[in-house]
Amino acid sequence: MWAEGTVRGRRQATARKLGLKLVLTAQILATVALTALLIHLLWSHSARDNVADVARQLNQEIVSSIRHELRGVLDQAVAAQQAVGSIFANGTITPEDEAKRDFIFLALLRSQPSLSWIAFASPDGSFFGAQKEATALGERFNLVSIRWDPATGAGLRRTFRFRPAQAEMIFESDDTSPSSYNGVAQAWYQRAVREGAGWNVVSSFPAAERAGISSSTPLHINTRFRGVISVVIELERLSQYLQGIQVAKSGTVIVLERDGHVAAAADPRAIAQQRQGQIPMLEELGADNHLLSLVDHTIRSRGIALASVTATRQDEVEDPRDGEPYYINFAPLDFHGWVVATVIPVNDFLASIERNARTLLVVLVLLTLLMAGAAVLFANTLVARPLTRIAGQLKHIEAFRLDQVRHIPSRLRELDGLSQALQQMSRGLASFQKYMPTELVRTLVSQGIEARPGGSQETLTVLFADLAGFTSLSEKLGEDVVPVLTEYLETASAAILAHHGTIDKFIGDAVMAFWGAPIANPHHARDACAAALECVRNMAARRAAMAEDDPRYGLRVRIGINTGRVLVGNIGSAERLNYTVIGDPVNVASRLEAVNKRYGSEIIIGADTRTAAGEAILVRQLDWVAVYGRSEGIAIYELLAMSEEHDLGRFAWVREYEAGLAAYCQRRWSDALQLFRSAAAGRPGGDRPAEIFGQRCRALIADPPGEDWTPVAVLMEK
Numbered sequence: 001m002w003a004e005g006t007v008r009g010r011r012q013a014t015a016r017k018l019g020l021k022l023v024l025t026a027q028i029l030a031t032v033a034l035t036a037l038l039i040h041l042l043w044s045h046s047a048r049d050n051v052a053d054v055a056r057q058l059n060q061e062i063v064s065s066i067r068h069e070l071r072g073v074l075d076q077a078v079a080a081q082q083a084v085g086s087i088f089a090n091g092t093i094t095p096e097d098e099a100k101r102d103f104i105f106l107a108l109l110r111s112q113p114s115l116s117w118i119a120f121a122s123p124d125g126s127f128f129g130a131q132k133e134a135t136a137l138g139e140r141f142n143l144v145s146i147r148w149d150p151a152t153g154a155g156l157r158r159t160f161r162f163r164p165a166q167a168e169m170i171f172e173s174d175d176t177s178p179s180s181y182n183g184v185a186q187a188w189y190q191r192a193v194r195e196g197a198g199w200n201v202v203s204s205f206p207a208a209e210r211a212g213i214s215s216s217t218p219l220h221i222n223t224r225f226r227g228v229i230s231v232v233i234e235l236e237r238l239s240q241y242l243q244g245i246q247v248a249k250s251g252t253v254i255v256l257e258r259d260g261h262v263a264a265a266a267d268p269r270a271i272a273q274q275r276q277g278q279i280p281m282l283e284e285l286g287a288d289n290h291l292l293s294l295v296d297h298t299i300r301s302r303g304i305a306l307a308s309v310t311a312t313r314q315d316e317v318e319d320p321r322d323g324e325p326y327y328i329n330f331a332p333l334d335f336h337g338w339v340v341a342t343v344i345p346v347n348d349f350l351a352s353i354e355r356n357a358r359t360l361l362v363v364l365v366l367l368t369l370l371m372a373g374a375a376v377l378f379a380n381t382l383v384a385r386p387l388t389r390i391a392g393q394l395k396h397i398e399a400f401r402l403d404q405v406r407h408i409p410s411r412l413r414e415l416d417g418l419s420q421a422l423q424q425m426s427r428g429l430a431s432f433q434k435y436m437p438t439e440l441v442r443t444l445v446s447q448g449i450e451a452r453p454g455g456s457q458e459t460l461t462v463l464f465a466d467l468a469g470f471t472s473l474s475e476k477l478g479e480d481v482v483p484v485l486t487e488y489l490e491t492a493s494a495a496i497l498a499h500h501g502t503i504d505k506f507i508g509d510a511v512m513a514f515w516g517a518p519i520a521n522p523h524h525a526r527d528a529c530a531a532a533l534e535c536v537r538n539m540a541a542r543r544a545a546m547a548e549d550d551p552r553y554g555l556r557v558r559i560g561i562n563t564g565r566v567l568v569g570n571i572g573s574a575e576r577l578n579y580t581v582i583g584d585p586v587n588v589a590s591r592l593e594a595v596n597k598r599y600g601s602e603i604i605i606g607a608d609t610r611t612a613a614g615e616a617i618l619v620r621q622l623d624w625v626a627v628y629g630r631s632e633g634i635a636i637y638e639l640l641a642m643s644e645e646h647d648l649g650r651f652a653w654v655r656e657y658e659a660g661l662a663a664y665c666q667r668r669w670s671d672a673l674q675l676f677r678s679a680a681a682g683r684p685g686g687d688r689p690a691e692i693f694g695q696r697c698r699a700l701i702a703d704p705p706g707e708d709w710t711p712v713a714v715l716m717e718k
Contacts, residue, residue, distance in 0.1 A: 121183025209277025455569020560593030
C-alpha cells in the first residue's frame, strides 16, 4: 500500500508538470504581447520628448556638478587655512618653528588633492610655503622659504624638493638663490590686512607664474598681528575638471568672470595660458574655438551683462557660420561673480529623436524575427540548458563519480523524468561501487583504457601491507573484528590515495597497491614511501588513543615496498578482468612485507626503491637477505622517515648501526658487536636488528667461518 501510494504521488507530481508544446506556445504569445508593449512605450517616449527641457536638465546637472566641485575645493582651502591659523593661534607651534611648520604644511597639502600652495608671509616680507607641483613623473612637493632683508630690499630663497612614497616623503634636492618675491608686497597679503579673510585672484608665486585663486586671512596671536596665511588653488585644476564633463555629444562648458575673463575652460589653450600665469579673455579663446566664439557672440548680440546673471537663463541661437542651432545656458556660481556657460548643439538631441523614429520602423520590420528569437531563447532556457546539465550528470556517471549525480529539476515533465531516472540509475551503480576500487575504475575511464586483456612492461613501485597480530585478534573478537578491519583498510586506503597510489586489491587484512600506473608518475618510489610512513603514523595515532588492555592495542602494520619492471594491465579472461601488476618485483615486495616480522620493523624497502627514491627518504640498510624462493642475496632497507621532516636528529643511532654493518661485512666481528650494542642503546626501546647482528657476531667469534663466508642471510620462510 505504501509503495502504491508513493507511485501514485509521483504520477500526480508528474501530471502537474507543464507540457513542452504548451509552454512554447504560451511563451511565443507572451513575446508578441511584450514586443507590442515595448513598441508602444518607445513611441510614447519619443512623442513626449522635449528637446529644450532635456537641454535645460542637462545644464542644471552640469552646473550642480561644477558648484559641488568648486564648493568642495573652496571648503578644502578654507579648512586648511583655518587649521593652520588654529595651530598657530593656540601656540601648538609658532610660525618661526620651521621644522614643525613645514611638516604641518606638507601634511595638509598632501591630504587635500585640490590645493596647490599653503603659505605664510610675515610682516618683514619673509615668505614660507609648501607647494604641490605636477611633473612628468607625478606629483612633487616643494618647501620654499624666502628670507627678506628690508635693508637690502632683496631676499634669499631656499627650496627643498620631495617625492611622495606611500606614507613618507623622499628628499630629492635643494637649492638656494636670490629672490625679489616680497610677501608684504603681494595683493593677497595687502587685501587680507585691509579687509580680513577673503578670496583673491593671484598669478605671482615664488617658483613660477600660475593663474589661481587664494584664500588669505590675517594671523593674530594674543591680539598681535603676526602675518597672513594663504591657501592657493590653481585654476588649471578647475579647467581639468571641466575637461572631464561630457556636455551632450559635442558641447562644451566654461566658467567666466564678470569682466569676461575665462576662469576655467575645457580648452587646451586656456590651460596653457593658466600655466603661464595668464587669465585669457573669452574673445581671445573664441578665435580658435567656434563654440566659445558662439558664447561671446551671444553675450554681445543679446547684451547679456554677466554681473547681473542671478538666475539660470537659456538662449537658443544659430551659429552665424552655418546656421546650426545651439542652446547657450548661463548660470551663476555664487563665487566671486563667476558664471557657468554651457554650449549644447540642438542636433545632438534631434539626431537622437530621428534615430528613435528609424528604430521604431526597424522594430516593426523585425518583429517576426524577434518572435522567433524569443522562442529560441525560451526553448534554450527550458529545454537546451536543462538537457546540457543532464548531459553533465551523464558525464559524472561515465567517470564513475556517482556521488556527484544530482537531480536536475525541470518544469518540463519529460526532462524532469529523465533526470530522476539518471539519479536512480546512479544509486543502483553505487551499490556495486563497494566491490571494486572506485578510483581505479575512474582513472581507467578517464585514460580511455579499454577493458580487455592486455598489458605493458613498466617500471613501477609495488606495496604490500599487512596487519601483525590480526589472526589472534580475529579469534578473540569473532564477528566483531569486521569494524576493526574496516577501520584499518580505510586508514591504509586514505594514505595510498593521498599520495597518488592505485589500490589493486584487498586480500583479507592485506592491501596491495602500486604507483606509476595507470597514470604515469616519475616520483612513484617517493610517493609509495610517503604513503607507507603516513599509514604507520596513522596506526600509531590510533594506538595512542586506545587503552593498553584494548584487544586492538597490539595491532601493528607491516609494509613491504619494491620497485622494478613489471607487467601492468588488464589481467584475466575475457569475462573477468583485474587491472593489476605481475612480475618478480611484485613477489619480492610481498616477501619484504613478511621479513618485517623477523627484524621487528614496520617498513622494509628493496634496493631499487632506495635508489629510485634517492635523497627524498631516510633509511638504514637492514641486511643482505636471500628471500624465500630466490638464491641470490639482495640489500634490504628499513624506511625511517622522509628527508623533509624536521626531527631527523632522533635517528643519530643509525650511523652506529651502519658502521657496525660495515665492520660485520669486513669480518671485524668484535668491532661490529660493540657498534651494534651502541646502536641498540642509542635507540629508545632498543633495536631488534642490532640484537640479531649481535647474536650473529658472537656466534662467528666463537666459531669463525671459512673464506667463502658471505654476509647474506637466507630466509627459509615466506
